[in-house]
Amino acid sequence: MFLNQYDVIVVGAGHAGCEAAAAAANMGCSTLLVTMNLQNIAQMSCNPAMGGIAKGQIVREIDALGGYSGIVSDRTAIQFKMLNKSKGPAMWSPRVQSDRMKFAEEWRNMLEATPNLDFYQEMVSGILSENGKIVGVRTSLGIEIKGKTVVLTNGTFLNGLIHIGDKQFGGGRAGESASFGITEDLAKLGFESGRMKTGTPPRVDGRSLDFSKMEEQPGDVKPEKFSYSNVTSPLTTQRSCWMSYTSLQVHDILREGFDRSPMFNGRIQSIGPRYCPSIEDKINRFADKERHQLFVEPEGWTTCEYYINGFSTSLPEDVQFKALRSVAGFENVKFFRPGYAIEYDYFPPTQLQHTLETKLIDGLYFAGQINGTTGYEEAASQGLMAGINAALKVQEKAPFVLKRDEAYIGVLIDDLITKGTEEPYRMFTSRAEYRTLLRQDNADFRLTPKGYEIGLAKEDRLRRMEEKLSKSEAMVTFFRETSLKPEEANPILEAKGSSLMSQPDKMFKVFSRPQLDLEDFIKFKKVATYIEENHLDQEIVEQAEIQVKYSGYIEKEKSHADKLTRLExxxxxxxxxxxxxxxxxxxxxxxxxxxxxxxxxxxxxxxxxxxxxxxxxxxxxxx
The missing domain is CATH 1.10.150.570 (GidA associated domain, C-terminal subdomain)
Structure with missing residues (x-):
């Protein structure tokens, strides 16, 4: 039924568990992925999207190291947007709307095609340890499965409790039962645990919505993609999202249900995510606001189901329905299911090492919401790192830890281990002191050599990265060595409101002017010819542009990072x-x-x- 002993056992098949299992198996370890329901592998429990502010950087980092999240996101995307393009490149963040069902299907297909990986469907109800070292897991049927290392990625399932108004019932997700036994086992071993809360909005029937009363939110005209590999392509067609707003009338209706809200009547004691609050929390905390944005997001290419981003709630279902029917475009809305809140157990992450191995039990790793984080991307990155380190431990190799100046993943884990968290932790660009270095465009430069060195990123990825780096550096050198005459540059400079040149100057200096952008660069015949003769794609040209325009900031931040590295x-x-x-x-x-x-x-x-x-x-x- 099972191997006598697995190198790595991964408990839970959400975003963290899937990345952990894929990493360990691809690094050559015999791996078992255990989940309560194999039909729900990589389920998007909340919004049908990947990426966003800082989160998009994390997905690119996962991909650069050799993880699967970027590839799955590309293959199942229905819309792509690069957020924050009006700001500097340190703030640019890729995001996709995903086809929820295809996302889970693609993850399962990729995992089943991964060698060294076995699957088993059952609840893990306890862990097995001897003399402070992990030896395996115990299932609800009493089966003991031996493992050299174990990665726990239990998400919101540990003693999960779902709230809708004054109703509450056990569950780890809508329609799925909670998981019991693990918290109690860990508590006996001396682990400290706590409770957290998260929530989700109603899902509605798009056929009942009037989109003519909403604002259309299309994808980018020239969509990009997440993965640095050549196994995916940018979208050629996209589905739009839509935007509507709450109103004072909607707020008044919602307030009618506050006395039945578990948020306000004391039923929920745990802390929810500060940066993704429920709609009742928003109208309570921001009473001066007359309206709040609602993003109406399609769940896939063909389904009529829509996710109402911004309307997360645990109010009674009748209050949710009445309030939403007062939103423009929702006058005849039909529910697929109401929103709800869920409480679950987590373990303060200060109990972990930077490898995500626990300090108390040798060979036991925690990843994802069990560590107090929120978000698919944060979970997936922890799963990847836990899977990598579990594999390296079995192989008796040095652990793999990313520093704060190397990756957002390094910032995330260092924040958790060093500072802990008392509310669901979400990544933001502001959390990274080196965000000019940690851009989404250069994650492959930063991390693919490291992924290759530990045996996760394959050689073709490394070669592709090296070619991109070589060509972008050559283009920067071309800018440094090539001069522009005033008569070549001044027409474009004048059109952009930049001061005119009186004598020839190097392209590097001219292009560093803030008024000029990539579209202006390629208007110069010398640049257009160089791009054409060297067969350069958009990605390489954009990389060269960033190196030119932000070279001063990048060098300054590198210097600062080098100084602090001495303390590391x-x-x-x-x-x-x-x-x-x-x-x-x-x-x-x-x-x-x-x-x-x-x-x-x-x-x-x-x-x-x-x-x-x-x-x-x-x-x-x-x-």
Whole structure:
């Protein structure tokens, strides 16, 4: 039925579990993916979309390392948008609307085509450990499956409780039962747990909507794609999203149900996501706002089901229905199902190492919402890193950890391990102090060599990245070495409102002017000829443009990162006794003993550890 012992057992087949299983199996480990329902692999439990602000960068990073999320997103996209194009490239964030059913189908097809990967459908009700080391899992049928490492990716299923108004019932997702037993096992082993909340909006019948009363939100005219590989192509046709708004009337109707809302009557005690609040939370917290945006998102190419982004709620279903019918375009709306809130167990991530291995049990890894995060992309990136590190541990190789100046994934995990979280953690570009370095366009430059080195990214990916890097660098060199005469440049400069040239100057200097963009570059005959003769695609030209226009910012940030990296290199001994240091605060000692930072840099990011505490630690480390 099973192997005598698996190298890696992954529990849960959401976004984290799928990436973990794919990574471990592709790195050559015998891997078992256990889930309560094999029909719901990679289910999009909430909105049918991947990417967005900072999240799109994460998907590109997963792809650059050799994960599957970017490829699946491209193959099942129904719309593509590059967000924040009016801002600098550090803020550009790719996002796709996905076909929900095709997304799950494509994930399953890719996993079933992955060697070394077995599947099993049943609830895992406990973990097996001996002398502080993981040895496997136990299922609800009492079957014990042996494993050298175990990755828990339980999402919202651990003791999940669904709320709709004054009704509540057990469940990990609409129509699916909760998972029991794991929390209790971990608590006996000394793990600290907590409760979090998330929610989802109603799904409605698009045939009952009047789109003429809404604002159309089409995709990009020239859509791009997530994956750096050549196995996917940009969209040729797209489906539009739509936008409508709530009103004071809608808000008044919603308030009628507040006394029956689990958010306000005390039934829900746990904390929900700050940056994706329920509609009742929004009208309560922002009482001065007369309206809120609602994004009406199609669930696929052919289905009539729509997701009402911005209307997440746990109010009674009759209140949801009455309020939504007062929104423009929704006067005759029919529900597929109401929105709901769900409470679930999580484990504060300060109990983990940077590899996502637990500090208490050797060989046990946590990834995804079990660590207090929210979002498909955040979960998938943790699953990827946990799967990689579980495989490396089995292979007795060095662990794989990304630094804050190397990837958004590094920022995410460092934030979780170092600072913990008391509310569902969501990634934003503002969380990354090196976001000019961590752009979505250069994730392959940053991470594909690392993915190749650990045995995950394949050689064709590396060669493709090297060719792109070589061609973009050659184009930057061309700009540095080629001059423009005033008579060539001034007509374009004048049209763009930029000061005119009085003497020849290098293209690099001219193109660094903020008024000029990529479309202006290729108006110059020398540039157009260079692109044509060297067969350069849009991706390479855009990369060269960024290197020219933002070279000063990039170099400055690299310099800053290099300085802080010195503190990353100051290692704190594993069993260092912080209590013996007399000159640091009691709070610092408590936090340092709890989190056990690996480096001085990590210690400096812990809340409650002051700069003077860091100075004392440096002295103790011989610096």
């Amino acid at each position: 290199d100051v290692i704190i001994p594993e069993n260092f006794n912080f209590d013996k240091i007399q000159s640091i605060s009691i709070e610092a000692k408590q936090k340092l003993n709890k989190i056990r930072p690996r480096t001085i840099a990590q210690a400096s990011r812990i809340s409650g550890v002051s700069p003077s505490d860091v100075s004392v630690l440096l002295i103790y480390m011989g610096r």
